Amino acid sequence: MLANDLEKRISFKRSISNGDLVIVYEKHDSMKAVTVSEGSVLQNRFGVFKHSDWIGNPFGSKVFSNKGGFVYLLAPTPELWTLVLSHRTQILYIADISFVIMYLEIVPGCLVLESGTGSGSLTTSLARAVAPTGHVYTFDFHDQRAGSARDDFERTGLSSLISVGVRDIQGEGFPDEFTGLADSVFLDLPQPWLAIPSVAKMLKQDGTLCSFSPCIEQVQRSCETLQTCFTDIRTFEVLLRTYEVREEKMGTFHGDGNDSNVSLPCKRRQCSDGSYVVSTTISSVMARPCGEARGHTGYLTFARLK
Amino acid sequence: MSSSTTSENNAPSSNDMMNGRKTWEGCSVLLDINDGDRLVFARLSNAAKLKIGNKNYSLQPLIGCAFGSVFQAESGPQGPFLSHSLPSSLQGDNTEEIKDGQVNVVSRDNRALIDNNTAQSLTGDDIEAMRRQGARGNEIIEALIANSATFETKTSFSQEKYRLKKQKKYAPKVLMRRPVARSICEAYFKKYPTKIGFLRVDTLSLLLSMANVSSNSDVLVVDMVGGLITGAVAERLGGTGFVCNSYLGKSPYSMDIVRIFNFSDEICKRILRSPISNLLSQKESPEQILQDANVCNVESQSNDQMGASVSMEEICNSSENVISDLGAENTDNTNIPAKRVCKAAKAGEKAPQEIIDSWKENGFSSLIIAAPEMDTWALVKDLLPLLSNSAPFAIYHQYLQPLATCMHNLQLEKMAIGLQISEPWLREYQVLPSRTHPCMQMSAFGGYILTGTKICSSSS
Numbered sequence: 183m184l185a186n187d188l189e190k191r192i193s194f195k196r197s198i199s200n201g202d203l204v205i206v207y208e209k210h211d212s213m214k215a216v217t218v219s220e221g222s223v224l225q226n227r228f229g230v231f232k233h234s235d236w237i238g239n240p241f242g243s244k245v246f247s248n249k250g251g252f253v254y255l256l257a258p259t260p261e262l263w264t265l266v267l268s269h270r271t272q273i274l275y276i277a278d279i280s281f282v283i284m285y286l287e288i289v290p291g292c293l294v295l296e297s298g299t300g301s302g303s304l305t306t307s308l309a310r311a312v313a314p315t316g317h318v319y320t321f322d323f324h325d326q327r328a329g330s331a332r333d334d335f336e337r338t339g340l341s342s343l344i345s346v347g348v349r350d351i352q353g354e355g356f357p358d359e360f361t362g363l364a365d366s367v368f369l370d371l372p373q374p375w376l377a378i379p380s381v382a383k384m385l386k387q388d389g390t391l392c393s394f395s396p397c398i399e400q401v402q403r404s405c406e407t408l409q410t411c412f413t414d415i416r417t418f419e420v421l422l423r424t425y426e427v428r429e430e431k432m433g434t435f436h437g438d439g440n441d442s443n444v445s446l447p448c449k450r451r452q453c454s455d456g457s458y459v460v461s462t463t464i465s466s467v468m469a470r471p472c473g474e475a476r477g478h479t480g481y482l483t484f485a486r487l488k
Numbered sequence: 489m490s491s492s493t494t495s496e497n498n499a500p501s502s503n504d505m506m507n508g509r510k511t512w513e514g515c516s517v518l519l520d521i522n523d524g525d526r527l528v529f530a531r532l533s534n535a536a537k538l539k540i541g542n543k544n545y546s547l548q549p550l551i552g553c554a555f556g557s558v559f560q561a562e563s564g565p566q567g568p569f570l571s572h573s574l575p576s577s578l579q580g581d582n583t584e585e586i587k588d589g590q591v592n593v594v595s596r597d598n599r600a601l602i603d604n605n606t607a608q609s610l611t612g613d614d615i616e617a618m619r620r621q622g623a624r625g626n627e628i629i630e631a632l633i634a635n636s637a638t639f640e641t642k643t644s645f646s647q648e649k650y651r652l653k654k655q656k657k658y659a660p661k662v663l664m665r666r667p668v669a670r671s672i673c674e675a676y677f678k679k680y681p682t683k684i685g686f687l688r689v690d691t692l693s694l695l696l697s698m699a700n701v702s703s704n705s706d707v708l709v710v711d712m713v714g715g716l717i718t719g720a721v722a723e724r725l726g727g728t729g730f731v732c733n734s735y736l737g738k739s740p741y742s743m744d745i746v747r748i749f750n751f752s753d754e755i756c757k758r759i760l761r762s763p764i765s766n767l768l769s770q771k772e773s774p775e776q777i778l779q780d781a782n783v784c785n786v787e788s789q790s791n792d793q794m795g796a797s798v799s800m801e802e803i804c805n806s807s808e809n810v811i812s813d814l815g816a817e818n819t820d821n822t823n824i825p826a827k828r829v830c831k832a833a834k835a836g837e838k839a840p841q842e843i844i845d846s847w848k849e850n851g852f853s854s855l856i857i858a859a860p861e862m863d864t865w866a867l868v869k870d871l872l873p874l875l876s877n878s879a880p881f882a883i884y885h886q887y888l889q890p891l892a893t894c895m896h897n898l899q900l901e902k903m904a905i906g907l908q909i910s911e912p913w914l915r916e917y918q919v920l921p922s923r924t925h926p927c928m929q930m931s932a933f934g935g936y937i938l939t940g941t942k943i944c945s946s947s948s
Contacts, residue, residue: 185705185729185853192876193850210906242877242944254905256941257878259700276697277690277912284693287668290703290726310702314728388509388556388666398924405919413556417917420690425909425936427892469892469909481917486556 183258183306183338186314190339192257197240203337204236205262207254215258215266217337228253260306263338270327273303274370274394277422278479282368283311285418285484286390292365295384296320297351297377300370302331308368309335309343317343319360323350355380362386369393374400375407382411385487396480404483412485419481424472431465510554511664516750517550518665518675522656527675529667529748540660543568555666560659562624570662596643607638615658625659632658667748669720676716676745677931684745685713685860686886688934690912692720695856698882698939703728705853708767708874710734710867712859713884715743718759721856722746722835727754732839732847733761734871736862746835753834760839767844767874851876857883864890864938865897872903875942883938891938904940911936 183203185191190202198204198218206214206224216224216233224231228251236245241257256262261276274282282304288294288311299305299322308318322328328348335341349357352371356364364384369377374393381391391412393404401417408415511517511532519528521540530536536547540561549570550559559570610632618628632654633639639647655661665671673689695717701707701724711717711733721731735741740761751759852875857867864885875881881904885891891909898904912934916927 184702186703188704191704192853192878194876195850196876207905210908240877240944242879242942244944254943255878256906259880261698261700261880277694280693280697281690281914283697284670284689287666287670289668289723290728307697310700311724313703315726386509387554401917401919402921402924406921415919417919419915419917421913423911423913425888425892425911427895427909429896467889467893467896469888471911483919488556 183260183263183340184310184313187339192241194240197238198236198243198255200237203258203339204241205256205258205266207256213256213262213266215263215337226253227251258338260310263306264303267301267303267334268330269301270330271298271300273301275303275476275479277420278394278482279304279307281418281420282392282394282482283307285482286366286368286392288312288316288366290314290316292316293360293363294318295356295360295364295367295381296370297349297356297368298322298324298370299328299331299346301327302334304368304370305331305335305344306338306340309340313343316365317345319345319347321347321349321351321356323348323353351380352376356384360384364389366390366392372400373403375403378404378407379411382487387487389487391485391487393483394480395483396478398481401481401483408483408485411488413488414486415483416485417481417483419478421476421479423475425469426472427467427469429465429467431463434462434464511551513551515551516667516748517555518667518671518748520663520665522660523663524678525656527679529672529675538570538662540662545570550664553664555664557664559662559664560625561662562659563619564622573661596641598643598646600641601638608632608636610635625655628658629654667750669716669723669749672719672745672748673716676714677934683714684716685858685884686933686935687713687716687858687884688912688914688931690914691884691934691937692716694910694912694937695858695882695884696720696724698880698937699854699856700880701725701854701856705729706847706850707731708734708847708852708855708871710764710857710859710862710871711743712741712861715741715745715747717856717858717884718743718836719746719749719751722751722755722759723749725755725758727752727758729853730758730760730839730843732767732852733759733836734764734767735761736764738763740836743836751835756835757837759835759837760843761836762839762844764870766839767847768870847874852879854879855881855883857881858885860886865894868894868898869901869903872898872942873945877942877944879942881940881942884935885938886935888936891936895938895940898940902943903945904942907938907940909936909938 200218200220202218204216204218206216208226218233218236220234220237222233229247229249231245231247231253236255239245239255241255243255244252245255246252264273264276288308290313292312293316294308294312296305296308296318297320299320305318305320312318322331325348328346332346335344352373355377361383363386365386366389367381367384371377374395385391395401395404405415405417513533515532517530517532519530519538521528528538530538530547532547532551534548537544538547545561545568549572553572558573560573562569562571615628618631629651639650642650669692670689673684673687673692676684677688699707701721703726706729707721709717709721709731718731718733725731733740733743746759855871855875859867864883868883883891883894895907895909898907914934915930918925918927
């Protein structure tokens with residue numbers, strides 16, 4: 183998934199081979215992760231696609247089914263992965279993820295702690311940010327979920343950057359071995375204030391913390407707890423408004439019909455009073471916000487160790 | 489927590505340069521004066537000075553201190569100086585203040601306040617006299633409170649406000665921040681948004697994510713926002729891969745902001761420049777090589793000029809330059825050895841032919857454009873073929889229409905899929921006991937971005 187893997191990184195010379203993870207793109211809201219396996223087929227509403235037809239094509243290719251339907255095969259990125267991963271829990275989306283990475287000041291080489299792992303949506307982007315020399319230690323108290331996350335990171339080729347532990351961080355705090363070593367910590371827990379004293383222990387001086395909470399009451403309690411050891415405590419909400427773009431045709435009028443400057447398609451139309459009206463159609467590309475949007479994900483509270 | 493008062497000098501190793509927790513001589517810092525009232529970028533040296541009010545403070549005490557340290561402006565027998573204050577002592581009283589406030593918040597209000605300017609019995613002369621006797625800023629504030637007839641009747645929230653207002657005037661504090669993509673973008677957005685094309689920090693973060701910027705990638709950028717994109721990408725590359733800062737015509741666009749980051753040589757080497765024409769040309773003709781040589785001269789010349797102008801900006805009292813607008817008006821460090829000043833100028837060498845060839849052969853791994861003054865579609869049409877198949881791209885604009893047109897054309901030409909125009913929305917909250925609400929002031933606009941994935945042109 184990352185350019186770190188020099189053999190697998192995208193390039194004009196690279197083509198899809200057996201065992202590759204590809205993102206099958208039907209349309210922007212319909213994608214699926216598939217591991218290419220020579221004898222397998224993909225079946226969807228467009229027909230049956232043979233994996234063997236895919237092998238040897240470049241990423242970004244359009245491939246056809248037995249019925250002539252088509253999909254695109256894309257190289258995976260953390261953004262695409264977030265759209266296709268199996269939701270074992272509520273996940274973080276791209277606007278929050280991007281903001282968290284930037285605001286926590288995560289750069290290559292950082293040591294980052296995370297709890298809980300959940301479906302690993304954020305973890306994937308954390309791994310990208312700390313690569314090639316840093317590491318993400320992520321914890322979930324749910325054994326099976328941690329296992330599924332581990333399998334996912336294996337599949338996306340990130341397992342060398344991520345360690346998944348099974349641990350109740352709210353109850354036990356982060357493991358002592360990370361004391362004073364963490365550059366940044368991310369919490370997505372129901373009662374984050376219980377874990378905050380442990381976070382203060384783990385962070386380096388001036389290290390950064392982010393806590394994600396859907397409810398304002400959680401934020402309120404977290405911020406009270408943060409007062410003791412943290413400074414620069416700030417809470418944000420970040421959302422995305424998306425736009426749809428269309429070419430629309432619009433009619434215009436020229437009252438007396440003598441306007442000969444119009445070079446666009448015209449129609450002469452006789453009005454009831456006998457005079458002529460020239461109506462013209464012009465088309466232009468226009469954008470407007472999409473009618474529906476995610477109205478709330480969660481509050482992001484950031485703080486810095488004093 | 490861990491004490492941050494140690495002030496031994498530590499020479500920057502390459503690791504410290506990026507993730508360093510302490511400053512060194514020649515280090516670039518962001519100084520936040522009185523909680524964001526003023527934001528100043530400065531380079532630390534024994535001679536560097538910061539002007540607050542009408543006094544000059546040496547930045548020497550900041551060398552070797554931890555980022556995140558707070559300094560108090562004081563006056564001593566040798567004149568004004570910045571003294572390192574312990575973080576706990578500063579914040580400790582505040583929280584107690586607020587907790588107390590909870591108790592008596594209901595019992596007081598402003599019904600008895602009359603604005604007749606007689607509440608304060610200390611005069612300006614009294615304060616000046618205290619100063620001459622060596623009173624510290626905090627002592628003056630306490631005296632002002634003791635001599636205020638109305639202070640006791642205020643609610644504790646307005647007492648806190650009063651204290652803060654007086655602290656800003658009589659005991660200014662300076663917070664020392666690490667200049668990283670986040671803090672640099674926020675500082676410019678707050679003070680000089682036009683210089684970075686109104687690119688807000690959440691929008692910048694989206695650009696980096698959507699373009700899948702990660703170590704070892706080769707990122708093509710068109711950066712007409714002062715080098716902010718180039719610097720932010722280089723920060724994420726961490727000394728691997730390349731960021732190719734490309735430009736139309738013969739002279740590269742300004743990259744001054746890159747010099748504010750404390751980039752190691754390893755990272756600087758990964759920032760290259762190339763004219764777009766060189767990236768597009770199929771084969772090198774002898775003519776072209778000749779032309780390239782000329783361009784190269786022009787470029788290196790302009791690089792030198794830029795290096796010089798940056799050092800000027802950082803050390804002079806001029807107020808017209810990019811960085812000085814934000815900060816260097818206050819620093820006066822004319823004695824910095826020349827070689828230290830030039831050190832940061834290494835970023836942005838002309839891309840060598842063999843690296844350009846390798847980009848042509850393999851394709852760039854992603855593209856970021858922030859070029860408000862260029863026709864977006866014309867740029868994208870030319871640059872997209874330089875990307876590897878299935879490479880993501882992210883285009884910034886402060887206006888919606890150029891992106892809408894570009895998106896429409898990309899769809900018609902079947903050059904990309906997964907196209908989306910989005911506008912991030914960012915709201916900050918005040919979180920206090922019984923007083924939590926969205927902040928009264930917010931940025932209503934942080935720009936638009938168009939994102940998508942390049943598809944194979946040969947498929948049909």
